[in-house]
Amino acid sequence: MRIYLISPYHTGSHQAWAEGYATHSRHTVHLVTMAGRFWKWRMHGGALELAHRIETLVREVGPPDAVLATDMTNLPALIALARPWLNRVPIHLYMHENQLTYPPPPGEKRDLTYAMINVLSMAVAHRIHFNSAYHRDDFFAELPRLLKHFPDYNHLEIIPKLRDKSDILPVGLDLSFFDAFRPPALEPGPLRILWNQRWEYDKNPGEFFRALYALADEGTPFQVIVAGENYRRQPTEFEEARARLADRIIHFGYAASRADYARLLWRADLVISTAIHEFFGVSVLEAIYCHTYPLLPRRLSYPELIPSELHPDILYVNHNDLITKLRWAAANPETVRAQNLAWIAQRFSWTRIAPAYDRILEQTSP
Secondary structure (H helix, E strand, O other), X not given: OEEEEEEEEEOHXXXXXXXXXHHHOOOEEEEEEEEOOOHHHHHHHXXXXXXXXXXXXXXXXXXXXXXXXXXXXXXXXXXXXXXHHHOOOOXXXXXXXXXXXXXXXXXXXXXXXXXXXXXHHHHHOOEEEEOOHHHHHHHHHHHHHHHHOOOOOOOOOHHHHHHHOEEEOOOOEOHHXXXXXXXXXXXXXXXXXXXXXXXXXXXXHXXXXXXXXXXXXXXXXXXXXXXXXXXXXXXXXXXXXXXXXXXXXXXXXXXXXXXXXXXXXXXXXXXXXXXXXXXXXXXXXXXXXXXXXXXXXXXXXXXXXXXXXXXXXHEEOOHHHHHHHHHHXXXXXXXXXXXXXXXXXXXXXXXXXXXXXXXXXHHOXX
């Protein structure tokens, strides 16, 4: 098969997903991409450029047998503009995220324009793939409220039709990359606590640092590795933490390279998420693969990622429960280091996930 993978916001996890599938698929996957910036413009006008690139690609390699597009694609516009080359081609929409339930920045109201682009793209797609059951259920729980917001012709009857053609396709992970950076032996010393998520409001870093401050005030020994990408001009929680936890910090800031990032994961003992939004959880799974023990909230996508028998130990129910579990971990660093839960992440390796993508794309007809 010849697959066109459409990625108009090609950076970060979107880029890693697209390139990962292209590498591991048994089919020929051609990436049709645009730079990962100006996400609103990508959703409004990106179809113009994507249609041009599709036309060029068709002339170079031939028409696609299937199209797999990300949620940042305005599919109705793209199909209309690229009609001569996409006629009778199965169209798949992959929902990394959505603009209906993704939490807006503090102080901002949601612009429903982008949520409706998602809905209209779902309507024209032959199949819709969410990266987690939580993501799918969260979206469809909110969709009636979105459509009822409009004054007439809101077509609520479309909701069960969209759900019927939706399924769950997890994100694939390139885990073998990390193997080359595994240290020969465990490093002793106090518990090393990791933050490896974006420095953004939806990851709720304030709660993470409040938990660390509580332990520090008790005199509990621990060290901190603060990685992750920063898109903000003034990440105040992080600057405060840099000052208050200065004598405990091993690393602070975005890793200079992916190799440096891998070394940080292997050095960490415990990874914490305090997120208020997570549709999947790539960074947490990467840390788990590198033998970093997780403490995660019992919400969002995390209960899906963690096998149910481990929920009592790994998933916390509130801030006090997080501190209780963290206090135990800090008091027992060697016990934490002895845990190897890499098998949890290995379930999402591309070597296991890519064949599922291939089968679905093979079986779908327009």
